Amino acid sequence: MGKKGIETLVGTFVLLGALAIVFLALKAANLASFTTSSTYSVQARFDNIGGLKVRAPVKSAGVTVGRVASIALDTKSYQGLVTLELQQRFTFPKDTSAKILTAGLLGDQYIGLEPGGDDKNLAAGDTIKMTQSAVVLENLIGQFLYNKAAESGDAKK
Amino acid sequence: MKLLDVPQRLGEITLGIMRALGHNAAFFTELVKNVPAAVRRFFLVTAQIHAIGNYSLVIIVASGMAVGFVLGLQGYYTLSRYGAAESLGLLVALSLVRELGPVVTALLYAGRAGTSLTAEIGLMKAGEQLAAMEMMAIDPKQRVLAPRFVGGIIAMPLLAAMFSAVGIFGGYIVGVVLIGIDAGQFWSQMQNGVDVFDDVGNGIVKSLVFGVACTFVALYQGYEAQATPEGVAQATTRTVVISSLAILMLDFVLTALMFSSL
Numbered sequence: 262m263g264k265k266g267i268e269t270l271v272g273t274f275v276l277l278g279a280l281a282i283v284f285l286a287l288k289a290a291n292l293a294s295f296t297t298s299s300t301y302s303v304q305a306r307f308d309n310i311g312g313l314k315v316r317a318p319v320k321s322a323g324v325t326v327g328r329v330a331s332i333a334l335d336t337k338s339y340q341g342l343v344t345l346e347l348q349q350r351f352t353f354p355k356d357t358s359a360k361i362l363t364a365g366l367l368g369d370q371y372i373g374l375e376p377g378g379d380d381k382n383l384a385a386g387d388t389i390k391m392t393q394s395a396v397v398l399e400n401l402i403g404q405f406l407y408n409k410a411a412e413s414g415d416a417k418k
Numbered sequence: 419m420k421l422l423d424v425p426q427r428l429g430e431i432t433l434g435i436m437r438a439l440g441h442n443a444a445f446f447t448e449l450v451k452n453v454p455a456a457v458r459r460f461f462l463v464t465a466q467i468h469a470i471g472n473y474s475l476v477i478i479v480a481s482g483m484a485v486g487f488v489l490g491l492q493g494y495y496t497l498s499r500y501g502a503a504e505s506l507g508l509l510v511a512l513s514l515v516r517e518l519g520p521v522v523t524a525l526l527y528a529g530r531a532g533t534s535l536t537a538e539i540g541l542m543k544a545g546e547q548l549a550a551m552e553m554m555a556i557d558p559k560q561r562v563l564a565p566r567f568v569g570g571i572i573a574m575p576l577l578a579a580m581f582s583a584v585g586i587f588g589g590y591i592v593g594v595v596l597i598g599i600d601a602g603q604f605w606s607q608m609q610n611g612v613d614v615f616d617d618v619g620n621g622i623v624k625s626l627v628f629g630v631a632c633t634f635v636a637l638y639q640g641y642e643a644q645a646t647p648e649g650v651a652q653a654t655t656r657t658v659v660i661s662s663l664a665i666l667m668l669d670f671v672l673t674a675l676m677f678s679s680l
Contacts, residue, residue, distance in 0.1 A: 264461065267468045274471045278576025281583035282622070288605070289511045289586055290612040 300346040301385035302330055305359045305372075310341035311395025313361055313370045319345050321374040326351040329372065345372065347383075354379040358391035370395060445638055448559055449567050456564035466569025470531045474577055477530055478523060482581040485518055486510065486588020493589075494597055503597075507604035508611040510589030511582075515612060515621045516677065519582035521669050524628035527574060528661035532636035535566055536657040539640030540650035548641075563637050570636075574629025575622050582621065620676045627672060628665050635661045 310332060319327040327347035335342040347353070356377030363370050374389075383389070456463055493509040539562065542548050548558040586608075593599045612618065636657045643653035 268461075268464055270472050271464050271467045274467065274475065274573075275576060277475075278471075278579055281576070281579035282618075284583045285515060285579060285586075285618045286614050289515065289582075289608055290614040290618050 299349045300327060301349060302344050302346050303383050303385070303387045303389060305343050305345060305389040305392050306335060306338065306340040307343060307359075307361060307392050307394045308340055309394040309397060310343060311361055311370055311397060313341075313343065313372070313395065317369060317371050319347065319372045319374060321351070321353070321376065326374065343372070345389075352382040355381045355383055355387070356391065357383060357389060358393065359389045360393040361395035363396070441642075442638065445641070446634060449563060449634065449637065452557070452560040452564035453568055455560045456568050459565070462561070462565035463568045463572070466566050467573050469534075470527075470566075470569050471573035471577060474527060474530050474573070475580070477526055478577050478581050479584050481522060481526060482519075482584035483588040485522060485581075486514070486585035486590075487592050489513060489518075489585065490589040490592030490597075494593060494599075503599055504603040505607050505611075506589065506593045506599055507586075507608035510593070511586050511608045511612050512617065514582040514585040514589075515617050517669070517673070519585065520578045520621050520625040520628055521665060523578040523581045523625060524574065524632055524665045525662055527570075527577065527628075528632050528636070528658055528665065531570065531573075532632050532657045532661050533654050535570070535633070535636040536640040536643070536654045537650060539563070539566075539637065540643035540645075540653050543641065543643060544645040544647070544650060546645075563641065567633050567637060570633030571626065571629045574632070575625045578625035578628075579622065616676075620672075623676075624669070624672050627668060631664045631668060632661045635664060 313329065313332065315329055315332055317329045318325045319329065327345055330344040330346040332344075333342045334340075345359075353374060354377045356379040358375045358377065360373045360375065361370055362373045377391075489510045490506065493506050494503055497503050497505055497509065539548075542558075542562065548562065551558045551561060590601075590604065594601045594604050639653040639657045639660070643649045
């Protein structure tokens with residue numbers, strides 16, 4: 262085989278490899294939906310963030326409108342300080358509330374935004390005032406047992 | 419006298435290990451130093467990519483397809499118990515892109531290409547071709563070893579990417595075409611869960627590291643082989659054993675570095 266033939270075969274090989282990488286990036290991964298659109302960040306304080314992770318989606322009415330950028334502990338109030346990056350094209354009223362929700366019974370946790378009725382919109386650097394923490398199963402069970410015990414105590418009286 | 423033998427043996431073993439490590443490191447630095455010269459004569463590298471990459475294509479594609487089929491079947495069996503059969507695409511893609519693609523490709527590469535590199539160079543040494551080159555003032559490390567080194571490093575990530583892509587296609591054939599999972603769910607779950615940089619990118623980095631390790635082991639064993647038929651046979655065996663162990667150990671280290679959230 263001549264030099265040209267080998268070069269053609271190697272070129273085909275490299276091309277196939279590049280095609281495979283493009284396939285993995287576009288079809289198997291999320292490069293196509295990778296948003297380069299500009300975002301603005303707002304903050305929210307939660308009493309308990311549960312299992313929320315960085316890069317978890319922020320959804321409103323089920324539609325993904327942004328991502329969790331960072332999670333920190335506010336050492337003044339001892340609350341979880343979550344920074345949300347929302348896409349510029351979505352604006353929310355100032356009295357929007359944020360909840361930490363779970364996708365399905367065992368799914369990942371995400372932040373749900375429920376828009377309020379304020380005329381002014383959230384701007385970059387604002388803080389969402391109304392928040393609802395993640396549901397912690399242990400607390401829920403503890404509360405349930407406590408109520409049960411209280412009920413049976415009432416019945417005995 | 420017997421009591422004194424113990425520290426003496428221990429010292430001998432320790433020095434042997436240190437000597438081998440030093441020898442490996444020196445060989446590696448010399449190879450890396452010769453890489454620019456090899457890249458300048460790229461036609462030598464092209465020929466090696468042809469020998470290493472093109473000839474490995476069939477085995478890589480066939481194995482990738484088979485692994486994809488099996489992942490599809492086994493994944494469906496487990497996932498359908500939890501009513502999560504739609505996540506099959508995610509399971510197949512993540513296991514291929516993160517682990518199986520780079521690792522199985524590297525193991526196959528060690529068996530298919532590593533052995534032939536070792537045997538070729540070992541026989542060149544046995545036939546005193548390398549010595550003849552040195553007589554003509556041609557550095558065999560630059561002319562023979564470095565192009566193979568570069569070729570192997572270029573070919574490995576491409577092969578691993580093809581393995582993963584074909585494997586995902588195999589999972590699609592079993593999951594969607596044979597079992598009947600919804601195709602839209604299959605792809606969208608996959609796209610939601612697989613990250614371009616964290617998963618695909620790290621997989622490519624992994625296969626690059628394996629490419630360096632495997633090719634280096636094969637070249638070292640060939641170059642240091644005893645110049646006899648038995649010597650070349652032993653060197654070829656050692657290439658497969660050492661490469662495979664190195665791949666699996668490196669995989670653990672790389673996985674711990676890349677994917678643990680610690």
